[in-house]
Amino acid sequence: MAKDIKNILEVFDMLDALAHAIKLAKADGKVNWLDIPKFARVLPSARTALQNSELIIPELVDLNEDEAKIVLDRLIKASTDIMNAVLIPPVKK
Secondary structure, eight states: OGGGGHHHHHHHHHHHHHHHHHHHHHTTSOOOGGGHHHHHTTHHHHHHHHHTGGGHHHHHHTOOHHHHHHHHHHHHHHHHHHHHHHHOOOOOO
């Protein structure tokens, strides 16, 4: 089953990596040029996610009920993780 939505899941893996990078970058209370290496870690998952991006729409069109639930769960998790990463209050020094 997960094989049928492999490319969709790779996009969510990339979003997970992005949320993690944002959290790491904001950990000291500011985001600056020194945080670029943290975001560079997103690149391998972005490459994987975009490599077969033309297959994402056909996968979405062909979702069965179980796959739709997996995609919806990952969408909610990714959205929540990114929102939490972006909205983390800065560290006060």
